[in-house]
Amino acid sequence: MTDVGASGVPVRRRLRRLAVLGVAVLVLASLPWLWTTLTARGHLYAEADAPSADVVIVLGTAVAADRQRPSDRLTGRLDTAAALLTSGRARVVLVSGDGGGTSGNEPAVMTAYLTERGVDPRRVVADPFGLDTYDSCARARQVYGVQRALVVTQSYHLSRAVTLCRHLGLDADGVIARCAGCSSALLAEKSVRDYFASGKAAWDAARGRAPAVHSPADPALQNALRG
Secondary structure, three states, rough: OOOOOOOOOOHHHHHHHHHHHHHHHHHHHHHHHHHHHHHHHHEEEHHHHHHOOOOEEEEOOOOOOOOOEOOOHOOOOOHHHHHHHOOOOOOOOEEEOOOEEEEEEEHHHHHHHHHHOOOOOOEEEEEOOOOOOOHHHHHHHHHHOEEEEEEEEEEEEEHHHHHHHOOOOOOOEEEEEOOOOOOHHHHHHHHHHHHHHHHHHHHHHHHOOOOOOOOOOOOHHHHHOOO
């Protein structure tokens, strides 16, 4: 005898329909993540295998609690960028982050860290209005005139960053940043967060969102390259 629910539809059929609906919802929800993952494929590199570009973009994140030093993850990004400069794979670094963030002035802390470790300050350009990944990529292209760049951030963030930069007109390759002290639990947590953040990235890209802060063209980075 077939079990029948209150609506008169057999229970098994209802469960099957719910399962199909659940799979459909999961696939639709995963489309932005698939977009970022597939678009970035072939453009992600370990530090030792990184290609060359005139510019390396370091994406900001929260600084340390004292507001004077980079956090562990930000330190990893900066150390990776410095190594790319030292090895000759890049000539100038663009540090892009929130200059008025709740944790502190990200680009100022990033600049200070690099110069304290021997990077020529003339080779560091700071964008204090890279308020998120989309804005950092858009402003690198529109404000600073970057056409090709290496993008440095941790592995969980890299596909989304490279995809957005490429969508916004940069010939971008990603370099996986060092992440000393990043536990498996932290990496898993950040990967889940980035899965959901890919939805916003796809929406921003689809509607061609302008950066939150509009700025005129800034020749600082091109001057640094000429210098």
